[in-house]
Amino acid sequence: xxxxxxxxxxxxxxxxxxxxxxxxxxxxxxxxxxxxxxxxxxxxxxxxxxxxxxxxxxxxxxxxxxxxxxxxxxxxxxxxxxxxxxxxxxxxxxxxxxxxxxxxxxxxxxxxxxxxxxxxxxxxxxxxxxxxxxxxxxxxxxxxxxxxxxxxxxxxxxxxxxxxxxxxxxxxxxxxxxxxxxxxxxxxxxxxxxxxxxxxxxxxx
Numbered sequence: 001x002x003x004x005x006x007x008x009x010x011x012x013x014x015x016x017x018x019x020x021x022x023x024x025x026x027x028x029x030x031x032x033x034x035x036x037x038x039x040x041x042x043x044x045x046x047x048x049x050x051x052x053x054x055x056x057x058x059x060x061x062x063x064x065x066x067x068x069x070x071x072x073x074x075x076x077x078x079x080x081x082x083x084x085x086x087x088x089x090x091x092x093x094x095x096x097x098x099x100x101x102x103x104x105x106x107x108x109x110x111x112x113x114x115x116x117x118x119x120x121x122x123x124x125x126x127x128x129x130x131x132x133x134x135x136x137x138x139x140x141x142x143x144x145x146x147x148x149x150x151x152x153x154x155x156x157x158x159x160x161x162x163x164x165x166x167x168x169x170x171x172x173x174x175x176x177x178x179x180x181x182x183x184x185x186x187x188x189x190x191x192x193x194x195x196x197x198x199x200x201x202x203x204x205x
Contacts, residue, residue: 004045008183009205011047011100018065019196031067039069046072049092051166052104053079053111057191060104064196072096078111078158079103080135081166090172093182101173101182103166104196105159106189107152115140116154152188159186160200167202177203 006014021027049072050060060066060073074088092098105112115136118124124133136158143157163186167173176182183203187196 005097005099006047008099008180008203011098012183012185012205015048015064015066015100015102015196019063019194021065022063023194027065029065029067031070036068044069044072044096046070046092046096046098048072048100048102049074049089049096049098050102050104051075051079051085051089051162052102053077053106053109055106055109058104058106058189060102063189063194072098077132078109078115078136079105079162080111080132081162081169082135086166086170089166090170093176094172097181099182101166101184103159103162103184103186104189105155105162105187107155107191109151109155109158112136112140112155112158113151116151119144156188156199159188162186163200163202180204 047070051074052058052060054075054077060071064071072092074085076085089101111132114125115133118133119137119140124130139158139161140154142161143154146157148154148157163184167177167184177184180203183205184201185198186200188199189196
């Protein structure tokens with residue numbers, strides 16, 4: 001494990017503890033003062049990369065009660081993978097040496113719901129939203145084959161498929177997981193409770 005970085009299990013434990021504080025309302029708001037800001041001017045050493053949906057209700061630093069420099073965040077609608085996302089994830093692992101990747105979906109996801117409707121009706125949105133839907137569609141097909149009936153069940157399957165897809169596409173991510181340097185967790189966030197639930201994982205935790 002690179003110097004000054006926690007093990008994957010320790011990083012995940014810290015995020016779980018932060019989410020528990022958020023759920024209970026006893027947030028600590030760590031690493032959010034002027035001293036922390038000043039200490040980060042020359043470098044960063046995040047303990048995790050969080051790849052999540054762009055939904056305004058899903059602010060990663062808030063729901064995991066972390067601060068400046070703690071997490072490297074990548075967000076797209078429906079946590080859809082593209083080349084820029086893959087490059088950002090590889091950068092976080094290869095250059096920043098993060099020990100943990102978190103794929104963060106959430107219930108009532110609009111991008112997933114739109115894709116479910118498109119799969120049911122055969123009608124696809126126009127413009128770049130269509131690209132989002134097309135990228136999510138394989139996850140919806142897998143969810144339907146697994147018997148998923150609701151949007152939230154489809155969200156969970158999409159998280160699982162995203163974890164598999166990103167590690168399957170990237171030699172950097174695959175080798176980091178295989179070597180034990182990095183672990184991956186797939187999480188769904190419950191909007192009402194504020195709880196981040198583990199739904200899948202890869203690597204040593």
